Amino acid sequence: QSKADGRGTYRVFHNEMNTRLQERRAIEADLRAALQLRQFELYYQPIVNIASKQIVAFEALLRWNHPQKGVVSPATFIPVAEETGLIVPIGDWVLQQACRDAASWSHHIKVAVNLSPVQFKCGSLEMSVTRALAGASLHGSRLELEITESILLQDEEITRGILNKLRVLGVQIAIDDFGTGYSALSYLRNFPLDKIKIDQSFVQDLNQSASAAAIVKAISELGKALDMTIVAEGVETAEQLTILGDQRCTEAQGYYIARPQPAGKLMQMLNDLSAVA
Numbered sequence: 001q002s003k004a005d006g007r008g009t010y011r012v013f014h015n016e017m018n019t020r021l022q023e024r025r026a027i028e029a030d031l032r033a034a035l036q037l038r039q040f041e042l043y044y045q046p047i048v049n050i051a052s053k054q055i056v057a058f059e060a061l062l063r064w065n066h067p068q069k070g071v072v073s074p075a076t077f078i079p080v081a082e083e084t085g086l087i088v089p090i091g092d093w094v095l096q097q098a099c100r101d102a103a104s105w106s107h108h109i110k111v112a113v114n115l116s117p118v119q120f121k122c123g124s125l126e127m128s129v130t131r132a133l134a135g136a137s138l139h140g141s142r143l144e145l146e147i148t149e150s151i152l153l154q155d156e157e158i159t160r161g162i163l164n165k166l167r168v169l170g171v172q173i174a175i176d177d178f179g180t181g182y183s184a185l186s187y188l189r190n191f192p193l194d195k196i197k198i199d200q201s202f203v204q205d206l207n208q209s210a211s212a213a214a215i216v217k218a219i220s221e222l223g224k225a226l227d228m229t230i231v232a233e234g235v236e237t238a239e240q241l242t243i244l245g246d247q248r249c250t251e252a253q254g255y256y257i258a259r260p261q262p263a264g265k266l267m268q269m270l271n272d273l274s275a276v277a
């Protein structure tokens with residue numbers, strides 16, 4: 001009896017693995033064709049200065065318009081793109097498109113682009129960024145690159161070298177999802193960073209949790225002392241935005257301010273937000 005159960009369990013597990021593997025393979029095959037078929041699109045979410053309420057940047061968020069599945073979330077396809085190396089050409093497209101879009105905005109608004117650790121490892125990141133800026137005639141100071149902790153966990157010398165070269169172009173570096181993972185304070189000392197993005201999990205706990213508020217305040221003060229800008233991600237309520245302002249956080253981003261929108265809708269968004277301010 002127990003033997004049969006064991007085999008049955010194994011078979012169910014095995015089938016599940018197969019299904020997941022097949023799903024991944026299907027995504028992979030579709031992903032290979034997606035660039036050619038122009039199925040990718042950038043959505044943009046504004047980042048506002050809390051004190052002035054002005055839009056300071058738009059973060060580019062990648063969307064995949066799949067012909068059968070509809071809009072596929074980056075959480076689903078970015079891991080597959082990273083494992084297959086497809087994130088390198090996809091990431092190049094993102095950089096180029098984001099710079100082209102930003103070139104049409106008013107000059108004080110920056111564009112923020114997310115980078116994968118795989119783009120760092122492939123050795124051609126600086127060239128990709130240089131080309132994207134040149135192709136759009138965009139000055140480096142209009143581009144902000146968002147990196148995650150996993151990039152800082154790679155070879156320290158090499159990473160610091162790449163970040164320094166990017167900064168020579170005028171590009172600013174932000175650390176995304178700060179406060180999750182290890183978030184060692186040594187990062188802030190060992191790497192050239194301009195901006196800290198406080199992870200949305202802290203922001204969403206602000207109303208109920210005194211410790212979340214204390215952490216936001218501490219990061220804000222640390223940022224100020226280190227001459228870094230502090231951005232709060234995932235702001236969903238007016239109350240959260242007020243608390244963030246009180247904690248001297250510099251910038252905010254989240255559904256309360258605006259959801260990510262296709263590039264064609266940004267003019268409308270700028271009008272709506274200036275009406276609110």
Ligand code: C2E
Nearest residue numbers: 061062074075094114115116234235236253254255256260
């Ligand atoms: P992220 O860079 O931390 O981006 C913030 C995510 O939070 C976005 O999810 C955004 O839509 C979502 N968000 C914004 N405001 C709120 C809010 O108020 N509440 C909640 N619950 N969520 C909010 P999205 O667009 O699904 O992207 C997920 C992640 O995928 C991004 O996290 C980023 O790590 C990655 N990603 C997106 N685009 C790219 C890309 O072009 N390249 C790379 N390598 N990664 C990307």
Ligand code: MG
Nearest residue numbers: 059114146176
């Ligand atoms: Mg980001």
Ligand code: MG
Nearest residue numbers: 176177197233
């Ligand atoms: Mg984030």
Ligand code: MG
Nearest residue numbers: 176177199200
């Ligand atoms: Mg995130």
